[in-house]
Amino acid sequence: xxxxxxxxxxxxVPNPTPEDRxxxxxxxxxxxxxxxxTTCGEHQHYAxxxxxxxxxxxLEWVTASGLGxxxxxxxxxxxGVPPFDERVPFVVASVDLDEHGARVLAAMPxxxxxxxxVGMRVRATFRPASEEFGFVDFEPV
Amino acid sequence: MSRTGAxxxxxxxxxxxxxxxxRRNVCVVGVGLSDGPVTPDMTGLMLEAQAFRRALxxxxxxxxxxxxxxxxGYGGMHEVMLAEYLGLRPRWLESTSCGxxxxxxxxxxxxxxxxxxxxxxxxxxxxxxxxxASGRTLGTGGGGGRGFAMPLPMAYEFPTGLTxxxxxxxxxxxxxxxxxxxxxxxxxxxxxxxxxxxxNPSAMYRDPITVxxxxxxxxxxxxxxxLDCCVISDGGCAIVLTTEDRARDLPHRPVYVRxxxxxxxxxxxxxxxxxxxxxxxxxGPKAFAEAGIVPADVDMFAMYDSFTYTVLVVLEDLGFAPxxxxxxxxxDGNLRLxxxxxxxxxxxxxxxxxxxxxxxxxxxxxxxxxxxEAGDSQVAGAEIAVAHGSGGWLSTQGTVxxxxxxx
Numbered sequence: 401x402x403x404x405x406x407x408x409x410x411x412x413v414p415n416p417t418p419e420d421r422x423x424x425x426x427x428x429x430x431x432x433x434x435x436x437x438t439t440c441g442e443h444q445h446y447a448x449x450x451x452x453x454x455x456x457x458x459l460e461w462v463t464a465s466g467l468g469x470x471x472x473x474x475x476x477x478x479x480g481v482p483p484f485d486e487r488v489p490f491v492v493a494s495v496d497l498d499e500h501g502a503r504v505l506a507a508m509p510x511x512x513x514x515x516x517x518v519g520m521r522v523r524a525t526f527r528p529a530s531e532e533f534g535f536v537d538f539e540p541v
Numbered sequence: 542m543s544r545t546g547a548x549x550x551x552x553x554x555x556x557x558x559x560x561x562x563x564r565r566n567v568c569v570v571g572v573g574l575s576d577g578p579v580t581p582d583m584t585g586l587m588l589e590a591q592a593f594r595r596a597l598x599x600x601x602x603x604x605x606x607x608x609x610x611x612x613x614g615y616g617g618m619h620e621v622m623l624a625e626y627l628g629l630r631p632r633w634l635e636s637t638s639c640g641x642x643x644x645x646x647x648x649x650x651x652x653x654x655x656x657x658x659x660x661x662x663x664x665x666x667x668x669x670x671x672x673x674a675s676g677r678t679l680g681t682g683g684g685g686g687r688g689f690a691m692p693l694p695m696a697y698e699f700p701t702g703l704t705x706x707x708x709x710x711x712x713x714x715x716x717x718x719x720x721x722x723x724x725x726x727x728x729x730x731x732x733x734x735x736x737x738x739x740x741n742p743s744a745m746y747r748d749p750i751t752v753x754x755x756x757x758x759x760x761x762x763x764x765x766x767x768l769d770c771c772v773i774s775d776g777g778c779a780i781v782l783t784t785e786d787r788a789r790d791l792p793h794r795p796v797y798v799r800x801x802x803x804x805x806x807x808x809x810x811x812x813x814x815x816x817x818x819x820x821x822x823x824x825g826p827k828a829f830a831e832a833g834i835v836p837a838d839v840d841m842f843a844m845y846d847s848f849t850y851t852v853l854v855v856l857e858d859l860g861f862a863p864x865x866x867x868x869x870x871x872x873d874g875n876l877r878l879x880x881x882x883x884x885x886x887x888x889x890x891x892x893x894x895x896x897x898x899x900x901x902x903x904x905x906x907x908x909x910x911x912x913x914e915a916g917d918s919q920v921a922g923a924e925i926a927v928a929h930g931s932g933g934w935l936s937t938q939g940t941v942x943x944x945x946x947x948x
Contacts, residue, residue: 505811
């Protein structure tokens with residue numbers, strides 16, 4: 401876990417766009433912010449101008465429960481880019497949030513590689529990236 | 542199952558319609574490979590020019606005969622730079638850049654342009670000195686955006702530490718979960734490709750390997766081992782397409798483009814709603830319908846084997862094996878010479894050559910097979926071959942059906 405703390409290298413600090421600043425700022429506050437479409441009711445992550453499910457422009461920000469299910473995952477054992485070279489091996493997972501329609505790809509920093517499985521229930525945790533922005537990670541429930 | 546986008550499944554409607562007007566038949570008349578797989582003294586453009594010249598010589602054509610050019614590199618306007626470098630003034634230009642399958646898309650578009658009369662003779666060209674210029678880091682962080690502002694949606698993937706190999710690994714993991722596919726089955730693909738590479742003097746790795754060798758090679762991203770991943774090499778390739786009428790006067794037996802299609806389902810792996818089905822489930826049936834064939838008709842398969850899983854999932858999506866049964870299909874040895882579907886008879890990207898993008902090399906090998914020029918690796922009596930490219934993170938899929946006879 402220690403290799404995940406400490407100062408974030410400049411090239412990893414989020415550089416948000418006007419449309420997704422809320423996600424990165426929310427993660428700094430400890431909230432998983434995603435979009436919900438008021439036309440079709442589906443959710444989406446990452447933030448976009450249009451709903452990727454129905455095409456409507458009727459999107460609102462909501463705070464997700466942070467709970468979800470691992471759709472799939474891998475264990476990264478080789479990554480030459482610092483600081484990942486110090487972190488290997490580590491788990492990256494695709495998580496289907498309980499809020500239907502939204503999938504989040506994120507690291508699972510504290511987890512033993514062998515402890516993760518497809519279908520596992522997980523919850524979001526938050527890690528500062530800078531004064532303004534943060535990262536969303538997941539851990540087993 | 543959760544959904545992440547409007548296009549949650551490949552569009553599998555077969556929408557091919559016969560033409561309203563007479564179309565010209567289109568043939569591959571020339572193929573060329575550059576030196577390789579390790580060329581430290583050559584740039585990417587040099588490799589492209591060498592392959593282009595060899596393809597023209599093979600076709601019995603001169604540069605002035607070429608009125609269309611297609612290419613893709615890693616930066617914008619690559620095909621324009623290449624035209625200037627080659628001294629060409631093409632009146633038809635194509636630069637679809639959708640990863641490793643770009644060249645199946647180029648061939649699709651060249652096919653349409655020639656059959657409609659928009660161009661007569663088109664060269665598709667690619668070359669890269671990726672190994673000599675960048676080493677072996679692509680796929681494990683070296684190809685990432687270190688120091689760059691990453692565009693959406695990669696801005697969300699890069700900070701997690703996910704690699705290119707990791708994206709494919711995640712998809713393979715899901716297939717294993719849903720269908721019980723095993724690492725041994727995936728490994729058998731690499732073993733069969735290596736058997737073919739042993740017959741190819743230009744292949745990067747030629748020593749035989751076993752399933753145990755694959756499974757005991759270093760895990761790069763679970764469940765993919767080092768030997769589940771393609772090699773990184775240098776190399777260039779070119780093909781020349783023209784009309785059937787013109788092909789009759791040229792030295793080689795014409796190889797007909799019988800059908801082609803391309804499709805996409807996502808860009809980044811987080812956008813791949815169903816990681817066990819690719820857009821090949823769209824491009825394959827569409828191209829096969831146009832060509833008037835079914836999977837059982839295919840004598841030889843040139844498949845973009847970026848990773849063992851890429852082969853397995855696309856075999857299912859194209860209908861060579863039912864969904865979920867690709868593991869048993871490959872483990873039965875069907876991919877080897879003499880098997881039901883001889884695949885990558887040159888050794889593929891897994892063992893022979895993979896200079897960044899491999900899509901064009903598939904069309905070259907399929908053409909050599911249909912001409913009967915594959916030597917020790919010849920599939921006896923091959924009449925129908927399929928070249929299938931996969932680009933990005935299983936993102937873009939392009940299928941081209943080639944045959945010794947026209948439709």
